Amino acid sequence: MEPHHDLIWDDETAEWYTEEYGDHFSTKLAVELAFFDKTDVVLDIGCGSGTSCRALAKKVSQGQVIGIDPTSGMIKIAKEKSTNDPYSSIIKYMDGRAESIPLDDGSVTVAMAVNSFYHWNDMGKGLAEVLRILKNNGRFYIADEKLEKGHTHGDGPNSDPAHIKLLLLDSGFVDVSLSNHRHGDEEMYFFSMIKK
Numbered sequence: 001m002e003p004h005h006d007l008i009w010d011d012e013t014a015e016w017y018t019e020e021y022g023d024h025f026s027t028k029l030a031v032e033l034a035f036f037d038k039t040d041v042v043l044d045i046g047c048g049s050g051t052s053c054r055a056l057a058k059k060v061s062q063g064q065v066i067g068i069d070p071t072s073g074m075i076k077i078a079k080e081k082s083t084n085d086p087y088s089s090i091i092k093y094m095d096g097r098a099e100s101i102p103l104d105d106g107s108v109t110v111a112m113a114v115n116s117f118y119h120w121n122d123m124g125k126g127l128a129e130v131l132r133i134l135k136n137n138g139r140f141y142i143a144d145e146k147l148e149k150g151h152t153h154g155d156g157p158n159s160d161p162a163h164i165k166l167l168l169l170d171s172g173f174v175d176v177s178l179s180n181h182r183h184g185d186e187e188m189y190f191f192s193m194i195k196k
């Protein structure tokens with residue numbers, strides 16, 4: 001995956017991204033690495049074309065999956081791609097961004113951000129929002145591609161997983177753990193944490 005954190009997300013980039021990376025290995029591996037109960041209510045923040053949402057729906061077949069994204073073109077593609085999914089009845093897509101999540105306090109049991117965290121305009125505000133919408137003991141997972149020298153997409157310290165870990169702890173998450181996963185020539189990092 002090429003660096004694209006400074007992309008302007010619009011209908012054109014939504015189509016390009018879906019074509020090039022919509023089925024990137026990370027979209028499904030992140031879901032495989034996370035823990036779910038069948039009844040979980042899961043929020044996918046920056047859901048893009050919905051590949052992770054469809055994989056999530058299989059895991060929480062008695063729960064619900066909500067995908068939010070601020071790019072209307074992405075939401076349109078995600079809805080189209082999910083229409084014939086066997087679990088489509090439990091998947092809902094909504095316009096929304098990390099910094100102002102359109103959900104009530106304590107309304108979800110799991111939140112995820114797959115290849116989206118480095119696009120958030122304000123990570124601190126976004127993390128506060130994730131803490132607000134998660135129930136106590138809710139889980140939050142972040143997955144992103146690792147690039148050269150162990151860094152991820154993004155600018156300055158925010159491209160360093162060690163710095164991101166401090167940000168997560170400072171925000172108030174507990175049991176924050178970081179792991180790395182190879183897929184051929186590519187690598188992904190995966191954060192797991194809890195809201196107490």
Ligand SMILES: C[S@@+](CC[C@H](N)C(=O)[O-])C[C@H]1O[C@@H](n2cnc3c(N)ncnc32)[C@H](O)[C@@H]1O
Nearest residue numbers: 009046047048071097098114115116119120121
């Ligand atoms: C690299 S794509 C990843 C999409 C999908 N999660 C995947 O892995 O295929 C990043 C997504 O983040 C969304 N995004 C941009 N700014 C955001 C924000 N502030 N909050 C949440 N999502 C955002 C974009 O619209 C885009 O769909």
